Amino acid sequence: xxxxxxxxxxxxxxxxLFAIGATAQAATVTVKAGDTVSQIAxxxxxxxxxxxxxxxxxxxxxxxxxxxxxxxxDDSTTTTTTTTTTQxxxxxxxxxxxxxxxxxxSQSQTSQSSQTQSSQTQTSTPAAKTTTQQSTSxxxxxxxxxxxxxxxxxxxxxxxxxxxxxxxxxxxxxxxxSASYLNGDYSAANQERVANNYVASRYGSWANAKxxxxxxxxx
Numbered sequence: 001x002x003x004x005x006x007x008x009x010x011x012x013x014x015x016x017l018f019a020i021g022a023t024a025q026a027a028t029v030t031v032k033a034g035d036t037v038s039q040i041a042x043x044x045x046x047x048x049x050x051x052x053x054x055x056x057x058x059x060x061x062x063x064x065x066x067x068x069x070x071x072x073x074d075d076s077t078t079t080t081t082t083t084t085t086t087q088x089x090x091x092x093x094x095x096x097x098x099x100x101x102x103x104x105x106s107q108s109q110t111s112q113s114s115q116t117q118s119s120q121t122q123t124s125t126p127a128a129k130t131t132t133q134q135s136t137s138x139x140x141x142x143x144x145x146x147x148x149x150x151x152x153x154x155x156x157x158x159x160x161x162x163x164x165x166x167x168x169x170x171x172x173x174x175x176x177x178s179a180s181y182l183n184g185d186y187s188a189a190n191q192e193r194v195a196n197n198y199v200a201s202r203y204g205s206w207a208n209a210k211x212x213x214x215x216x217x218x219x
Contacts, residue, residue, distance in 0.1 A: 031067040044071045151206035152195075155213060164188045 029040055037060040041048050052060050054070045063069070153162070159176040160166035164186075170179050172186055175195040182194055203209040203219070213219040 027071045029069045029071050031063050031065055031069060033065050035063065035065075037061070037063060037069075040069065040071060046072055148206045151210040152199075154210055155206065155219060158213065164191055 027044065029044070031040075037048050037051055037057070041051055048060055050072055051057070051069060054072060057063070156162050156174050160174050162174060164174045166173060166176070168176060171177065172179050172182060173191040174188075175191060175198075177191065177194055177198065181198065182190060199206055199209045199219075203212060209219045
């Protein structure tokens with residue numbers, strides 16, 4: 001009887017030790033970004049099926065960051081270290097997120113500034129073009145006026161030597177206009193006015209009148 005009781009006591013003590021060992025081996029793992037059930041099983045010397053059954057997972061491929069998983073392995077130190085690392089890395093992630101937000105805000109402000117400057121540049125460009133066009137137009141008008149004046153002076157010189165009092169039969173004055181055109185008013189002002197009207201209505205310009213004179217010796 002004493003031997004039987006001793007054997008039973010020894011067996012009970014052994015079972016108790018196994019139970020304590022199993023309790024010590026049980027651990028809780030916090031899922032980190034990039035973790036998989038198979039990797040967690042490998043790290044804690046257990047199997048995917050054991051983790052799935054212990055945590056009632058419907059899909060072993062679907063675990064979430066921060067999720068708590070019970071793992072029946074023998075690496076409790078690794079579990080504690082992993083948890084500490086996760087908790088330490090969270091402020092870093094927050095800091096990184098804050099830095100990204102600041103960078104995005106800075107980039108947005110830079111983009112808005114660039115767009116504003118571009119808009120201002122585009123707005124000012126038509127004004128510059130307009131100024132150039134006005135300058136070109138003024139130059140062109142000056143050139144035309146100069147050509148017209150030169151052609152007019154050339155005809156006057158050919159017709160009368162530039163004299164308002166020159167006469168040749170019925171043709172009178174600086175531009176040798178017909179007396180009927182002048183209507184009895186032989187003043188210099190009237191001669192200029194009538195000559196301009198005559199050339200404009202017949203030739204369109206003094207330059208054209210000069211071309212006609214060169215081809216026909218009259219205008």
